[in-house]
Amino acid sequence: MTATMILKIVRYVLLDVMRNRWVLGYAVFFFALTDVLLRLGGSGPRALLSLLNVVVLLIPLVTIVFGTIYWHGAREFNELLLSQPVERSTLFHGLFAGLVLPLSAAFMVGVSIPLALHQAIDRETAPLLGMMLVAGVALTAVFGALAVLIGGLVDDRLKGLGIALGVWVLLTVAYDGLVLWVAMAYQDYPIEGAMLALTFANPVDLARVLLIMRFDVSALMGYTGAVVQRLLGGSLGALAAAGGLMVWTIVPGLFALRAFRRRDF
Amino acid sequence: MPRVVEARGIVKSYGRLRVLQGLDLTVQRAQVTAIIGPNASGKTTFNKILLGLVRPDGGEITIDGARINGSSAYRANIGYMPQAARFPENLCADDVFRMLADIRGVSADSAGGSTSGPAHGLTSGPASGLTSGLVHGLTTGPASGLTSAPAGRAGSRRSSERDEELIETLSLGPVLKTPIRLLSGGMRQRVNAALAFLFRPSLLLLDEPTAGLDPISSSTLKDKILRERAAGRTFILTSHVLSELEELADRITFLLDGVAHFSGTQDELKHQTNQPTLERAIAQLMRQRASLPAPEGAP
Numbered sequence: 001m002t003a004t005m006i007l008k009i010v011r012y013v014l015l016d017v018m019r020n021r022w023v024l025g026y027a028v029f030f031f032a033l034t035d036v037l038l039r040l041g042g043s044g045p046r047a048l049l050s051l052l053n054v055v056v057l058l059i060p061l062v063t064i065v066f067g068t069i070y071w072h073g074a075r076e077f078n079e080l081l082l083s084q085p086v087e088r089s090t091l092f093h094g095l096f097a098g099l100v101l102p103l104s105a106a107f108m109v110g111v112s113i114p115l116a117l118h119q120a121i122d123r124e125t126a127p128l129l130g131m132m133l134v135a136g137v138a139l140t141a142v143f144g145a146l147a148v149l150i151g152g153l154v155d156d157r158l159k160g161l162g163i164a165l166g167v168w169v170l171l172t173v174a175y176d177g178l179v180l181w182v183a184m185a186y187q188d189y190p191i192e193g194a195m196l197a198l199t200f201a202n203p204v205d206l207a208r209v210l211l212i213m214r215f216d217v218s219a220l221m222g223y224t225g226a227v228v229q230r231l232l233g234g235s236l237g238a239l240a241a242a243g244g245l246m247v248w249t250i251v252p253g254l255f256a257l258r259a260f261r262r263r264d265f
Numbered sequence: 266m267p268r269v270v271e272a273r274g275i276v277k278s279y280g281r282l283r284v285l286q287g288l289d290l291t292v293q294r295a296q297v298t299a300i301i302g303p304n305a306s307g308k309t310t311f312n313k314i315l316l317g318l319v320r321p322d323g324g325e326i327t328i329d330g331a332r333i334n335g336s337s338a339y340r341a342n343i344g345y346m347p348q349a350a351r352f353p354e355n356l357c358a359d360d361v362f363r364m365l366a367d368i369r370g371v372s373a374d375s376a377g378g379s380t381s382g383p384a385h386g387l388t389s390g391p392a393s394g395l396t397s398g399l400v401h402g403l404t405t406g407p408a409s410g411l412t413s414a415p416a417g418r419a420g421s422r423r424s425s426e427r428d429e430e431l432i433e434t435l436s437l438g439p440v441l442k443t444p445i446r447l448l449s450g451g452m453r454q455r456v457n458a459a460l461a462f463l464f465r466p467s468l469l470l471l472d473e474p475t476a477g478l479d480p481i482s483s484s485t486l487k488d489k490i491l492r493e494r495a496a497g498r499t500f501i502l503t504s505h506v507l508s509e510l511e512e513l514a515d516r517i518t519f520l521l522d523g524v525a526h527f528s529g530t531q532d533e534l535k536h537q538t539n540q541p542t543l544e545r546a547i548a549q550l551m552r553q554r555a556s557l558p559a560p561e562g563a564p
Binding site for chain 1: 279313316317318319320336337338339340341343345347351352353354355356360361364365367368369
């Protein structure tokens with residue numbers, strides 16, 4: 001498995017993915033949304049704050065759905081390349097990069113360009129934008145890894161898509177409900193530790209915490225955000241959240257790689 | 266006769282479906298070995314196991330004396346033409362050719378039209394070009410494949426030349442820039458054929474190569490196979506077209522229920538079954554097997 005070989009594969013995967021309108025539409029969506037928010041709200045930080053919830057909900061949705069479809073669609077590519085002198089792990093890494101790179105790039109370009117056009121990137125906005133891009137890319141990586149895992153374990157395309165949507169609902173919408181329920185039910189007990197664990201058990205929460213601590217808007221912080229802030233503090237909390245997101249990428253990714261090495265094509 | 270492929274006791278199941286149940290198969294250099302058998306008898310699965318696309322549950326395969334163990338380098342010497350050509354939808358044939366040339370580390374430049382003949386001997390051992398005309402029988406000498414293999418491997422890696430003959434003779438020129446998804450089934454199959462020969466592999470796996478090809482393309486491809494065999498390349502061919510097998514196959518392996526029921530030359534097959542033609546011989550073979558108590562899971 002060599003880096004140059006992975007790069008070669010990424011190049012050709014990108015050639016294929018870039019001709020896919022999904023990715024273009026994804027970039028255009030972020031472009032239009034950011035542009036509208038800037039026109040309505042004016043300043044960069046306010047527009048980014050409004051973007052926050054879209055980023056935290058939409059990036060996981062699009063990435064996991066697109067990723068699962070992409071992984072199934074890559075079958076032809078896999079058969080073709082694996083009958084060449086190409087290692088399976090090399091192909092796997094190439095395909096994964098070919099999924100995460102274009103989606104990340106579309107998001108980054110879509111958000112950054114309107115800000116630049118409106119000349120809204122000032123000293124206050126730049127670090128917020130940077131953190132937003134980091135969180136967005138991290139979410140893309142996490143949900144890309146989950147998509148690849150689902151795509152690799154579930155052969156049926158529709159079933160895979162259903163599971164992907166289920167995972168998204170669980171991690172975004174349902175999880176908040178669960179956390180709230182736990183908080184309510186055990187409000188008489190000291191449950192900060194448990195809450196912290198619950199936060200780290202959900203990549204979406206981690207990304208949200210990462211962003212909100214930057215924006216310094218405690219009203220939006222929610223229960224888990226407040227816990228992280230209090231227990232870990234600002235910079236340590238951010239580091240821990242970033243580390244958590246990394247684990248969330250690597251662990252599903254490794255399981256997906258294992259499945260990829262073992263399967264029959 | 267040097268053996269290129271040696272398979273021993275290959276077993277493979279997909280869930281409860283037992284596809285291969287202890288397949289033994291030997292393929293000799295510079296010969297066309299045809300694998301025949303009814304649908305779902307495991308022909309394609311065997312090809313895929315050779316390529317490492319499918320992992321066998323048991324058994325052992327050596328190619329050019331080296332065991333297949335999950336590494337990928339040996340595939341540089343193999344050309345594969347799958348049954349149904351499937352390519353990344355948005356790429357055109359030219360993209361695919363370039364991509365694979367790039368990945369194989371072969372120069373992406375055009376070979377320049379000249380069809381290099383046997384003289385190059387890029388992939389075969391030095392002797393095979395000379396002897397291939399004579400060795401239609403089954404001279405099972407000591408396996409000297411071990412000695413000729415390294416030379417062949419180094420040779421094919423050195424060659425930067427691509428074999429673009431089929432791109433020309435199958436008239437693929439005009440559609441090279443068309444996205445493959447827009448090509449008809451037959452055209453895809455032609456791309457598929459051109460691709461199998463493109464990097465001058467020493468071993469070619471052709472899975473029903475002429476299915477879906479028009480008569481002209483089909484005979485172009487058959488001519489190519491015969492020429493490349495004479496140049497010392499080895500073929501494993503599956504087909505249901507008996508006339509084609511009669512024309513091409515040096516050896517025939519009859520596969521049923523995941524086991525090789527017959528392996529030998531066409532003459533041996535006719536002799537053993539006491540039938541005058543290949544078609545009748547195979548029909549006889551199938552009938553014999555049908556009258557035996559069929560192993561469980563027989564189609």
